[in-house]
Amino acid sequence: MANIAPSVLRQASRLASKSAISSVSRSGARSLSRVAIQSNVPATRTYVTQSRPDNAQVQAETAIRLDKKEFEKAGLTVSGQDGSSGHVSPMADVLSQATMMDEGQRPIYLDMQATTPLDPRVLDAMLPFYTGVYGNPHSRTHAYGWESEKAVEDARQHIADLIGADPKEIIFTSGATESNNMSIKGVARFFGRSGKKKHIITSQTEHKCVLDSCRHLQDEGFEVTYLPVQSNGLIDLKLLEESIRPDTVLISIMAVNNEIGVIQPLAEIGKLCRAKKVFFHTDAAQAVGKLSLDVNEMNIDLMSISSHKIYGPKGIGACFVRRRPRVRLDPIISGGGQERGLRSGTLAPALVVGFGEACRIAKEEMEYDSKRIKFLSDRLLNGLLSMEHTQQNGDHEHFYPGCVNVSFAYVEGESLLMALKDIALSSGSACTSASLEPSYVLRALGNSDESAHSSIRFGIGRFTTEQEIDYVLKAVTQRVGFLRELSPLWELVQEGVDLNTIEWSQH
Numbered sequence: 001m002a003n004i005a006p007s008v009l010r011q012a013s014r015l016a017s018k019s020a021i022s023s024v025s026r027s028g029a030r031s032l033s034r035v036a037i038q039s040n041v042p043a044t045r046t047y048v049t050q051s052r053p054d055n056a057q058v059q060a061e062t063a064i065r066l067d068k069k070e071f072e073k074a075g076l077t078v079s080g081q082d083g084s085s086g087h088v089s090p091m092a093d094v095l096s097q098a099t100m101m102d103e104g105q106r107p108i109y110l111d112m113q114a115t116t117p118l119d120p121r122v123l124d125a126m127l128p129f130y131t132g133v134y135g136n137p138h139s140r141t142h143a144y145g146w147e148s149e150k151a152v153e154d155a156r157q158h159i160a161d162l163i164g165a166d167p168k169e170i171i172f173t174s175g176a177t178e179s180n181n182m183s184i185k186g187v188a189r190f191f192g193r194s195g196k197k198k199h200i201i202t203s204q205t206e207h208k209c210v211l212d213s214c215r216h217l218q219d220e221g222f223e224v225t226y227l228p229v230q231s232n233g234l235i236d237l238k239l240l241e242e243s244i245r246p247d248t249v250l251i252s253i254m255a256v257n258n259e260i261g262v263i264q265p266l267a268e269i270g271k272l273c274r275a276k277k278v279f280f281h282t283d284a285a286q287a288v289g290k291l292s293l294d295v296n297e298m299n300i301d302l303m304s305i306s307s308h309k310i311y312g313p314k315g316i317g318a319c320f321v322r323r324r325p326r327v328r329l330d331p332i333i334s335g336g337g338q339e340r341g342l343r344s345g346t347l348a349p350a351l352v353v354g355f356g357e358a359c360r361i362a363k364e365e366m367e368y369d370s371k372r373i374k375f376l377s378d379r380l381l382n383g384l385l386s387m388e389h390t391q392q393n394g395d396h397e398h399f400y401p402g403c404v405n406v407s408f409a410y411v412e413g414e415s416l417l418m419a420l421k422d423i424a425l426s427s428g429s430a431c432t433s434a435s436l437e438p439s440y441v442l443r444a445l446g447n448s449d450e451s452a453h454s455s456i457r458f459g460i461g462r463f464t465t466e467q468e469i470d471y472v473l474k475a476v477t478q479r480v481g482f483l484r485e486l487s488p489l490w491e492l493v494q495e496g497v498d499l500n501t502i503e504w505s506q507h
Protein backbone atom coordinates (compact mmCIF):
# COMPACT_ATOMS: atom_id res chain seq x y z
CA MET A 1 0.00 0.00 0.00
CA ALA A 2 2.17 2.78 -1.31
CA ASN A 3 -0.15 5.53 -0.46
CA ILE A 4 -1.72 7.50 2.30
CA ALA A 5 -5.33 7.42 1.38
CA PRO A 6 -6.13 3.76 2.11
CA SER A 7 -5.30 4.02 5.75
CA VAL A 8 -7.28 7.17 6.25
CA LEU A 9 -10.13 5.53 4.48
CA ARG A 10 -9.87 2.42 6.51
CA GLN A 11 -9.98 4.47 9.66
CA ALA A 12 -12.88 6.37 8.22
CA SER A 13 -14.79 3.30 7.23
CA ARG A 14 -14.15 1.65 10.55
CA LEU A 15 -15.50 4.66 12.35
CA ALA A 16 -18.33 4.95 9.87
CA SER A 17 -19.31 1.37 10.37
CA LYS A 18 -20.09 2.38 13.91
CA SER A 19 -22.20 5.26 12.57
CA ALA A 20 -21.65 7.81 15.23
CA ILE A 21 -24.41 9.61 16.98
CA SER A 22 -24.99 13.22 16.09
CA SER A 23 -23.08 14.59 19.02
CA VAL A 24 -19.96 13.28 17.38
CA SER A 25 -20.72 14.94 14.09
CA ARG A 26 -19.32 18.36 13.56
CA SER A 27 -20.13 20.84 10.91
CA GLY A 28 -17.43 21.96 8.54
CA ALA A 29 -15.65 18.68 8.78
CA ARG A 30 -11.99 19.08 7.99
CA SER A 31 -11.01 15.51 7.55
CA LEU A 32 -12.05 12.30 5.94
CA SER A 33 -12.51 10.67 9.27
CA ARG A 34 -14.94 13.39 10.21
CA VAL A 35 -16.88 12.95 7.04
CA ALA A 36 -16.97 9.28 7.69
CA ILE A 37 -18.03 9.59 11.22
CA GLN A 38 -21.09 11.50 10.08
CA SER A 39 -21.43 8.61 7.66
CA ASN A 40 -24.46 7.55 5.73
CA VAL A 41 -24.66 11.06 4.38
CA PRO A 42 -23.67 10.41 0.78
CA ALA A 43 -20.82 12.72 0.03
CA THR A 44 -18.47 13.25 -2.83
CA ARG A 45 -14.85 13.53 -2.02
CA THR A 46 -11.66 13.73 -3.90
CA TYR A 47 -8.24 13.52 -2.46
CA VAL A 48 -4.69 14.02 -3.37
CA THR A 49 -2.01 11.50 -2.91
CA GLN A 50 1.60 11.59 -2.08
CA SER A 51 3.89 14.01 -3.59
CA ARG A 52 6.32 12.40 -6.00
CA PRO A 53 5.92 14.34 -9.22
CA ASP A 54 7.02 11.42 -11.38
CA ASN A 55 4.34 8.99 -10.30
CA ALA A 56 1.70 11.06 -8.63
CA GLN A 57 -0.82 10.13 -11.27
CA VAL A 58 -0.12 6.45 -10.92
CA GLN A 59 -0.50 6.64 -7.20
CA ALA A 60 -3.74 8.50 -7.47
CA GLU A 61 -5.13 5.84 -9.75
CA THR A 62 -3.98 3.07 -7.51
CA ALA A 63 -5.62 4.76 -4.61
CA ILE A 64 -8.93 4.93 -6.40
CA ARG A 65 -8.80 1.29 -7.28
CA LEU A 66 -7.81 0.21 -3.84
CA ASP A 67 -10.21 2.36 -1.98
CA LYS A 68 -13.39 2.59 -3.92
CA LYS A 69 -14.84 -0.22 -1.88
CA GLU A 70 -13.75 1.37 1.36
CA PHE A 71 -15.35 4.61 0.31
CA GLU A 72 -18.56 2.88 -0.56
CA LYS A 73 -18.56 0.98 2.68
CA ALA A 74 -18.23 4.28 4.45
CA GLY A 75 -21.20 5.63 2.55
CA LEU A 76 -19.11 7.91 0.38
CA THR A 77 -18.85 8.18 -3.36
CA VAL A 78 -15.62 8.55 -5.19
CA SER A 79 -15.01 11.00 -7.95
CA GLY A 80 -11.97 12.59 -9.50
CA GLN A 81 -8.39 11.54 -9.12
CA ASP A 82 -6.22 14.50 -8.55
CA GLY A 83 -7.74 16.71 -5.94
CA SER A 84 -8.32 19.43 -8.51
CA SER A 85 -11.77 20.15 -7.23
CA GLY A 86 -10.23 21.77 -4.23
CA HIS A 87 -10.89 19.08 -1.67
CA VAL A 88 -7.55 18.23 -0.26
CA SER A 89 -6.98 15.35 2.07
CA PRO A 90 -5.62 16.52 5.38
CA MET A 91 -2.98 13.88 4.89
CA ALA A 92 -1.52 16.02 2.14
CA ASP A 93 -0.73 18.62 4.76
CA VAL A 94 0.85 16.01 6.96
CA LEU A 95 2.87 14.71 4.09
CA SER A 96 4.10 18.11 3.15
CA GLN A 97 5.35 18.41 6.69
CA ALA A 98 6.88 15.02 6.34
CA THR A 99 9.19 16.13 3.60
CA MET A 100 11.77 17.56 5.90
CA MET A 101 14.13 15.41 3.85
CA ASP A 102 16.29 16.88 1.15
CA GLU A 103 15.68 15.77 -2.39
CA GLY A 104 17.07 12.28 -2.91
CA GLN A 105 17.73 11.76 0.78
CA ARG A 106 16.62 8.42 2.16
CA PRO A 107 14.48 8.04 5.26
CA ILE A 108 16.05 7.35 8.64
CA TYR A 109 16.11 3.59 9.06
CA LEU A 110 14.42 2.43 12.24
CA ASP A 111 13.20 -1.00 11.20
CA MET A 112 16.02 -3.18 12.55
CA GLN A 113 13.72 -6.13 13.30
CA ALA A 114 12.86 -6.44 9.62
CA THR A 115 16.51 -6.48 8.68
CA THR A 116 19.79 -4.74 9.47
CA PRO A 117 22.29 -3.07 7.16
CA LEU A 118 25.37 -5.07 6.25
CA ASP A 119 28.32 -4.13 8.44
CA PRO A 120 31.08 -2.88 6.10
CA ARG A 121 33.54 -5.21 7.86
CA VAL A 122 31.31 -8.10 6.90
CA LEU A 123 31.32 -7.05 3.26
CA ASP A 124 35.13 -6.87 3.34
CA ALA A 125 35.28 -10.44 4.57
CA MET A 126 32.87 -11.62 1.87
CA LEU A 127 34.34 -10.01 -1.22
CA PRO A 128 37.21 -12.42 -1.91
CA PHE A 129 34.67 -15.24 -2.15
CA TYR A 130 32.95 -13.53 -5.06
CA THR A 131 36.18 -13.17 -6.98
CA GLY A 132 39.33 -15.27 -6.57
CA VAL A 133 38.20 -17.79 -4.00
CA TYR A 134 35.48 -19.67 -5.77
CA GLY A 135 36.07 -23.31 -4.95
CA ASN A 136 33.24 -25.58 -3.89
CA PRO A 137 33.76 -26.09 -0.16
CA HIS A 138 32.68 -29.70 -0.60
CA SER A 139 35.39 -30.45 -3.19
CA ARG A 140 37.88 -32.66 -1.42
CA THR A 141 40.37 -33.23 -4.20
CA HIS A 142 42.05 -29.87 -4.71
CA ALA A 143 43.20 -26.64 -3.08
CA TYR A 144 40.26 -24.59 -4.41
CA GLY A 145 37.91 -26.73 -2.40
CA TRP A 146 40.16 -26.78 0.66
CA GLU A 147 40.49 -23.02 0.94
CA SER A 148 36.72 -22.54 0.69
CA GLU A 149 36.18 -25.32 3.18
CA LYS A 150 38.59 -23.75 5.64
CA ALA A 151 36.74 -20.41 5.41
CA VAL A 152 33.40 -22.14 5.93
CA GLU A 153 34.67 -24.01 8.98
CA ASP A 154 36.15 -20.85 10.50
CA ALA A 155 32.77 -19.18 10.08
CA ARG A 156 31.02 -22.17 11.66
CA GLN A 157 33.31 -21.74 14.66
CA HIS A 158 32.32 -18.07 15.03
CA ILE A 159 28.64 -18.94 15.01
CA ALA A 160 29.15 -21.73 17.54
CA ASP A 161 31.20 -19.41 19.79
CA LEU A 162 28.42 -16.85 19.88
CA ILE A 163 25.93 -19.31 21.43
CA GLY A 164 28.27 -21.60 23.37
CA ALA A 165 27.87 -24.54 20.96
CA ASP A 166 30.25 -26.99 19.31
CA PRO A 167 30.84 -26.13 15.62
CA LYS A 168 29.66 -29.63 14.68
CA GLU A 169 26.25 -28.61 16.01
CA ILE A 170 25.85 -25.74 13.54
CA ILE A 171 23.92 -26.50 10.34
CA PHE A 172 23.86 -23.76 7.72
CA THR A 173 20.46 -22.96 6.22
CA SER A 174 18.98 -20.13 4.15
CA GLY A 175 17.75 -18.29 7.23
CA ALA A 176 15.62 -18.54 10.33
CA THR A 177 12.50 -19.44 8.36
CA GLU A 178 14.17 -22.57 7.06
CA SER A 179 15.72 -23.36 10.45
CA ASN A 180 12.31 -23.10 12.11
CA ASN A 181 10.71 -25.36 9.50
CA MET A 182 13.58 -27.80 9.74
CA SER A 183 13.51 -27.99 13.54
CA ILE A 184 9.78 -28.23 14.05
CA LYS A 185 8.80 -30.44 11.14
CA GLY A 186 12.04 -32.41 11.35
CA VAL A 187 11.75 -33.43 15.00
CA ALA A 188 8.00 -34.01 14.82
CA ARG A 189 8.26 -36.24 11.76
CA PHE A 190 11.18 -38.25 13.07
CA PHE A 191 9.64 -38.98 16.46
CA GLY A 192 6.04 -38.97 15.27
CA ARG A 193 6.72 -42.07 13.22
CA SER A 194 6.50 -44.23 16.33
CA GLY A 195 2.94 -42.99 16.77
CA LYS A 196 3.69 -42.26 20.42
CA LYS A 197 4.86 -38.65 20.10
CA LYS A 198 2.19 -36.55 18.49
CA HIS A 199 2.05 -33.34 20.46
CA ILE A 200 3.84 -30.00 20.08
CA ILE A 201 3.63 -26.88 22.23
CA THR A 202 4.30 -23.39 20.95
CA SER A 203 3.01 -19.91 21.74
CA GLN A 204 0.48 -17.64 20.06
CA THR A 205 3.02 -14.88 19.52
CA GLU A 206 5.58 -16.86 17.51
CA HIS A 207 6.75 -15.75 14.09
CA LYS A 208 4.46 -16.81 11.25
CA CYS A 209 6.93 -19.42 10.04
CA VAL A 210 6.73 -21.26 13.36
CA LEU A 211 2.96 -21.04 13.52
CA ASP A 212 2.63 -22.15 9.92
CA SER A 213 5.01 -25.08 10.35
CA CYS A 214 2.82 -26.20 13.24
CA ARG A 215 -0.34 -25.80 11.17
CA HIS A 216 1.17 -28.06 8.52
CA LEU A 217 1.92 -30.67 11.13
CA GLN A 218 -1.69 -30.56 12.28
CA ASP A 219 -2.62 -31.57 8.72
CA GLU A 220 -0.27 -34.52 9.15
CA GLY A 221 -2.08 -35.64 12.30
CA PHE A 222 -0.06 -33.88 15.00
CA GLU A 223 -1.72 -32.00 17.82
CA VAL A 224 -0.50 -28.51 18.65
CA THR A 225 -1.07 -26.40 21.74
CA TYR A 226 -0.78 -22.67 20.99
CA LEU A 227 -0.08 -21.26 24.44
CA PRO A 228 -1.61 -17.89 25.22
CA VAL A 229 0.68 -15.22 26.63
CA GLN A 230 0.15 -12.87 29.53
CA SER A 231 -0.71 -9.22 28.93
CA ASN A 232 3.01 -8.40 29.10
CA GLY A 233 3.70 -10.84 26.26
CA LEU A 234 5.52 -13.40 28.41
CA ILE A 235 4.44 -17.01 28.60
CA ASP A 236 3.13 -18.40 31.87
CA LEU A 237 5.59 -21.11 32.95
CA LYS A 238 3.01 -22.89 35.07
CA LEU A 239 0.63 -23.07 32.13
CA LEU A 240 3.46 -24.37 29.98
CA GLU A 241 4.21 -27.11 32.48
CA GLU A 242 0.55 -28.06 32.72
CA SER A 243 0.35 -28.30 28.94
CA ILE A 244 3.06 -30.95 28.68
CA ARG A 245 1.62 -34.40 27.95
CA PRO A 246 3.21 -37.86 27.80
CA ASP A 247 3.13 -37.61 24.00
CA THR A 248 4.68 -34.11 23.82
CA VAL A 249 7.78 -34.24 21.65
CA LEU A 250 8.74 -30.59 21.20
CA ILE A 251 8.30 -27.19 22.80
CA SER A 252 9.05 -24.25 20.51
CA ILE A 253 9.17 -20.84 22.20
CA MET A 254 10.92 -17.85 20.69
CA ALA A 255 13.71 -15.99 22.47
CA VAL A 256 12.89 -12.37 21.58
CA ASN A 257 9.61 -11.40 19.98
CA ASN A 258 10.03 -9.56 16.69
CA GLU A 259 7.13 -7.16 17.27
CA ILE A 260 7.32 -6.23 20.93
CA GLY A 261 10.84 -7.31 21.85
CA VAL A 262 9.90 -9.29 24.96
CA ILE A 263 12.46 -11.84 26.11
CA GLN A 264 10.98 -15.19 27.09
CA PRO A 265 12.46 -17.01 30.11
CA LEU A 266 14.62 -19.41 28.07
CA ALA A 267 16.61 -20.86 30.97
CA GLU A 268 13.46 -21.75 32.89
CA ILE A 269 11.81 -23.26 29.81
CA GLY A 270 14.98 -25.24 29.08
CA LYS A 271 15.11 -26.60 32.60
CA LEU A 272 11.49 -27.69 32.42
CA CYS A 273 11.97 -29.33 29.03
CA ARG A 274 15.02 -31.26 30.21
CA ALA A 275 13.20 -32.45 33.33
CA LYS A 276 10.23 -33.58 31.27
CA LYS A 277 12.37 -35.06 28.47
CA VAL A 278 10.85 -32.86 25.81
CA PHE A 279 12.99 -31.25 23.09
CA PHE A 280 13.32 -27.47 23.34
CA HIS A 281 13.52 -25.41 20.17
CA THR A 282 13.87 -21.63 20.24
CA ASP A 283 13.53 -19.20 17.37
CA ALA A 284 16.36 -16.85 18.31
CA ALA A 285 16.37 -14.80 15.11
CA GLN A 286 15.93 -11.56 17.07
CA ALA A 287 18.08 -12.56 20.03
CA VAL A 288 21.34 -14.02 18.78
CA GLY A 289 24.13 -11.49 18.72
CA LYS A 290 22.13 -9.09 20.87
CA LEU A 291 21.74 -10.97 24.14
CA SER A 292 24.21 -13.34 25.63
CA LEU A 293 22.91 -16.86 25.02
CA ASP A 294 24.37 -20.23 25.96
CA VAL A 295 22.70 -23.32 24.57
CA ASN A 296 24.16 -25.52 27.31
CA GLU A 297 23.32 -23.33 30.26
CA MET A 298 19.83 -22.84 28.87
CA ASN A 299 19.29 -26.49 27.90
CA ILE A 300 18.36 -25.53 24.36
CA ASP A 301 18.23 -28.46 21.91
CA LEU A 302 17.53 -26.60 18.69
CA MET A 303 18.00 -22.92 17.87
CA SER A 304 17.19 -20.92 14.74
CA ILE A 305 19.53 -18.10 13.78
CA SER A 306 19.35 -15.51 11.00
CA SER A 307 22.33 -13.63 9.58
CA HIS A 308 20.55 -10.56 8.25
CA LYS A 309 19.27 -9.56 11.66
CA ILE A 310 22.83 -9.11 12.92
CA TYR A 311 24.42 -7.02 10.15
CA GLY A 312 25.25 -10.07 8.04
CA PRO A 313 24.11 -10.91 4.51
CA LYS A 314 20.56 -11.98 3.69
CA GLY A 315 19.79 -15.49 2.53
CA ILE A 316 21.77 -17.35 5.14
CA GLY A 317 21.17 -18.55 8.67
CA ALA A 318 21.82 -21.55 10.82
CA CYS A 319 20.21 -24.15 12.95
CA PHE A 320 21.87 -25.35 16.12
CA VAL A 321 21.13 -29.05 16.51
CA ARG A 322 22.36 -30.56 19.79
CA ARG A 323 24.60 -33.62 19.57
CA ARG A 324 24.62 -34.68 23.22
CA PRO A 325 21.99 -35.80 24.02
CA ARG A 326 21.48 -36.16 20.33
CA VAL A 327 18.51 -34.58 18.64
CA ARG A 328 17.30 -36.59 15.64
CA LEU A 329 15.30 -35.05 12.86
CA ASP A 330 14.07 -35.80 9.37
CA PRO A 331 15.78 -33.48 6.89
CA ILE A 332 13.54 -31.31 4.75
CA ILE A 333 16.08 -31.01 1.93
CA SER A 334 17.65 -34.26 0.75
CA GLY A 335 20.57 -34.73 -1.61
CA GLY A 336 24.34 -34.90 -1.35
CA GLY A 337 24.30 -35.30 2.41
CA GLN A 338 26.08 -32.06 3.30
CA GLU A 339 25.68 -30.55 6.77
CA ARG A 340 25.54 -33.89 8.59
CA GLY A 341 22.91 -35.04 6.13
CA LEU A 342 20.47 -32.58 7.63
CA ARG A 343 20.62 -29.99 4.87
CA SER A 344 21.94 -31.01 1.50
CA GLY A 345 23.15 -28.57 -1.13
CA THR A 346 26.35 -26.67 -1.89
CA LEU A 347 27.02 -23.96 0.66
CA ALA A 348 27.47 -20.36 -0.45
CA PRO A 349 30.93 -19.54 0.96
CA ALA A 350 30.60 -15.76 0.61
CA LEU A 351 27.36 -15.77 2.60
CA VAL A 352 28.70 -18.23 5.14
CA VAL A 353 31.86 -16.16 5.65
CA GLY A 354 29.84 -12.95 5.97
CA PHE A 355 27.53 -14.58 8.50
CA GLY A 356 30.55 -15.85 10.45
CA GLU A 357 32.14 -12.42 10.48
CA ALA A 358 28.84 -10.86 11.61
CA CYS A 359 28.78 -13.32 14.53
CA ARG A 360 32.41 -12.67 15.40
CA ILE A 361 31.80 -8.92 15.51
CA ALA A 362 28.53 -9.35 17.43
CA LYS A 363 30.29 -11.32 20.14
CA GLU A 364 33.21 -8.91 20.36
CA GLU A 365 31.02 -5.80 20.42
CA MET A 366 27.94 -7.07 22.24
CA GLU A 367 28.67 -5.21 25.43
CA TYR A 368 29.34 -1.93 23.65
CA ASP A 369 26.38 -2.28 21.29
CA SER A 370 24.04 -3.17 24.16
CA LYS A 371 25.02 -0.11 26.15
CA ARG A 372 24.59 2.23 23.19
CA ILE A 373 21.29 0.75 22.13
CA LYS A 374 19.97 0.87 25.68
CA PHE A 375 20.95 4.55 25.91
CA LEU A 376 19.21 5.39 22.63
CA SER A 377 16.20 3.27 23.53
CA ASP A 378 15.75 4.99 26.91
CA ARG A 379 15.95 8.34 25.23
CA LEU A 380 13.34 7.40 22.65
CA LEU A 381 11.01 5.61 25.01
CA ASN A 382 11.09 8.33 27.67
CA GLY A 383 10.33 10.92 25.01
CA LEU A 384 7.47 8.94 23.46
CA LEU A 385 5.91 8.04 26.78
CA SER A 386 6.00 11.65 27.90
CA MET A 387 3.29 12.30 25.29
CA GLU A 388 -0.18 11.79 26.68
CA HIS A 389 -2.12 8.61 25.87
CA THR A 390 0.86 6.60 24.72
CA GLN A 391 1.82 3.25 26.11
CA GLN A 392 4.60 0.73 25.62
CA ASN A 393 3.47 -2.71 24.50
CA GLY A 394 5.01 -5.79 26.08
CA ASP A 395 6.89 -6.25 29.34
CA HIS A 396 8.67 -3.08 30.41
CA GLU A 397 11.63 -4.92 31.91
CA HIS A 398 12.13 -8.16 30.06
CA PHE A 399 12.52 -6.76 26.60
CA TYR A 400 15.31 -6.13 24.15
CA PRO A 401 15.78 -2.33 24.14
CA GLY A 402 16.44 -2.29 20.39
CA CYS A 403 12.74 -3.08 19.87
CA VAL A 404 10.39 -0.45 21.20
CA ASN A 405 6.68 -0.90 20.49
CA VAL A 406 4.36 1.95 21.42
CA SER A 407 0.62 2.56 21.00
CA PHE A 408 -0.54 6.09 20.25
CA ALA A 409 -4.21 6.21 21.18
CA TYR A 410 -6.56 7.98 18.76
CA VAL A 411 -4.13 7.70 15.88
CA GLU A 412 -4.12 4.87 13.37
CA GLY A 413 -0.71 3.29 13.11
CA GLU A 414 -0.79 3.16 9.38
CA SER A 415 -1.77 6.81 9.05
CA LEU A 416 1.11 7.66 11.32
CA LEU A 417 3.51 5.53 9.30
CA MET A 418 2.44 7.35 6.19
CA ALA A 419 2.82 10.69 7.91
CA LEU A 420 6.33 9.62 8.86
CA LYS A 421 7.59 9.01 5.35
CA ASP A 422 10.96 10.35 6.39
CA ILE A 423 11.41 7.48 8.82
CA ALA A 424 11.42 3.81 7.85
CA LEU A 425 9.29 2.08 10.46
CA SER A 426 6.86 -0.76 10.76
CA SER A 427 3.73 -1.28 12.76
CA GLY A 428 4.41 -4.95 13.36
CA SER A 429 2.78 -7.34 10.99
CA ALA A 430 -0.48 -5.91 9.75
CA CYS A 431 0.33 -2.80 7.79
CA THR A 432 3.34 -4.33 6.21
CA SER A 433 1.43 -7.30 4.90
CA ALA A 434 -1.55 -7.64 2.63
CA SER A 435 -3.78 -8.42 5.56
CA LEU A 436 -5.77 -5.63 7.07
CA GLU A 437 -6.00 -7.40 10.37
CA PRO A 438 -4.31 -5.79 13.33
CA SER A 439 -1.24 -7.52 14.73
CA TYR A 440 -2.00 -10.98 16.09
CA VAL A 441 0.83 -10.52 18.57
CA LEU A 442 -0.75 -7.45 20.12
CA ARG A 443 -4.14 -9.15 20.07
CA ALA A 444 -2.63 -12.08 21.95
CA LEU A 445 -1.56 -9.61 24.65
CA GLY A 446 -5.20 -8.66 24.99
CA ASN A 447 -4.89 -5.27 23.28
CA SER A 448 -8.04 -3.97 21.67
CA ASP A 449 -8.24 -3.70 17.89
CA GLU A 450 -7.95 0.06 18.24
CA SER A 451 -4.83 -0.17 20.35
CA ALA A 452 -3.28 -2.76 18.03
CA HIS A 453 -4.01 -0.53 15.06
CA SER A 454 -2.36 2.43 16.73
CA SER A 455 0.97 0.77 17.41
CA ILE A 456 4.36 1.43 15.91
CA ARG A 457 7.58 -0.53 16.30
CA PHE A 458 10.85 1.37 16.54
CA GLY A 459 13.91 -0.77 15.80
CA ILE A 460 17.23 0.65 16.98
CA GLY A 461 20.54 -0.86 15.89
CA ARG A 462 24.30 -0.64 15.82
CA PHE A 463 24.38 2.24 13.36
CA THR A 464 21.53 4.32 14.78
CA THR A 465 22.69 7.73 15.99
CA GLU A 466 21.57 10.03 18.76
CA GLN A 467 20.69 12.70 16.20
CA GLU A 468 18.43 10.24 14.43
CA ILE A 469 16.61 9.41 17.65
CA ASP A 470 16.13 13.09 18.39
CA TYR A 471 14.80 13.71 14.90
CA VAL A 472 12.40 10.77 15.24
CA LEU A 473 11.14 11.94 18.60
CA LYS A 474 10.45 15.39 17.27
CA ALA A 475 8.78 14.10 14.12
CA VAL A 476 6.59 11.60 15.95
CA THR A 477 5.49 14.12 18.56
CA GLN A 478 4.62 16.65 15.91
CA ARG A 479 2.72 14.32 13.62
CA VAL A 480 0.88 12.40 16.30
CA GLY A 481 -0.28 15.79 17.50
CA PHE A 482 -1.35 16.70 14.00
CA LEU A 483 -3.27 13.50 13.39
CA ARG A 484 -4.98 13.73 16.74
CA GLU A 485 -6.11 17.22 15.89
CA LEU A 486 -7.98 15.66 12.98
CA SER A 487 -9.60 13.01 15.08
CA PRO A 488 -13.11 13.66 16.33
CA LEU A 489 -12.51 11.11 19.05
CA TRP A 490 -9.49 13.03 20.25
CA GLU A 491 -11.55 16.20 20.34
CA LEU A 492 -14.11 14.46 22.52
CA VAL A 493 -11.39 13.19 24.80
CA GLN A 494 -10.02 16.72 25.11
CA GLU A 495 -13.48 17.92 26.00
CA GLY A 496 -13.51 15.39 28.80
CA VAL A 497 -16.01 13.01 27.23
CA ASP A 498 -15.56 9.42 28.34
CA LEU A 499 -15.69 7.54 25.06
CA ASN A 500 -17.03 4.46 26.78
CA THR A 501 -20.20 6.33 27.59
CA ILE A 502 -20.99 7.11 23.96
CA GLU A 503 -23.74 5.01 22.49
CA TRP A 504 -22.91 4.17 18.92
CA SER A 505 -26.03 3.78 16.89
CA GLN A 506 -26.15 1.43 13.94
CA HIS A 507 -28.06 2.48 10.85
Ligand SMILES: Cc1ncc(COP(=O)(O)O)c(C=O)c1O
Pocket residue numbers: 113114174175176177178207209254256257258283285286305306307308316317
Ligand atom coordinates in the same frame (compact mmCIF):
# COMPACT_ATOMS: atom_id res chain seq x y z
C1 LIG B 1 11.42 -14.03 15.18
C2 LIG B 1 11.73 -14.28 13.74
N1 LIG B 1 11.77 -15.54 13.28
C3 LIG B 1 12.07 -15.81 12.00
C4 LIG B 1 12.32 -14.83 11.09
C5 LIG B 1 12.65 -15.19 9.68
O1 LIG B 1 14.01 -15.03 9.45
P1 LIG B 1 14.65 -15.16 8.00
O2 LIG B 1 14.36 -13.88 7.31
O3 LIG B 1 16.11 -15.35 8.26
O4 LIG B 1 14.04 -16.33 7.34
C6 LIG B 1 12.28 -13.51 11.53
C7 LIG B 1 12.50 -12.39 10.58
O5 LIG B 1 11.59 -11.84 10.02
C8 LIG B 1 11.98 -13.23 12.87
O6 LIG B 1 11.91 -11.98 13.32
Ligand code: FES
Pocket residue numbers: 412413414415427430431435436437438452453454455
Ligand atom coordinates in the same frame (compact mmCIF):
# COMPACT_ATOMS: atom_id res chain seq x y z
S1 FES C 1 -3.61 -2.49 9.74
FE1 FES C 1 -2.15 -0.97 9.85
S2 FES C 1 -2.59 0.16 11.63
FE2 FES C 1 -3.98 -1.45 11.56
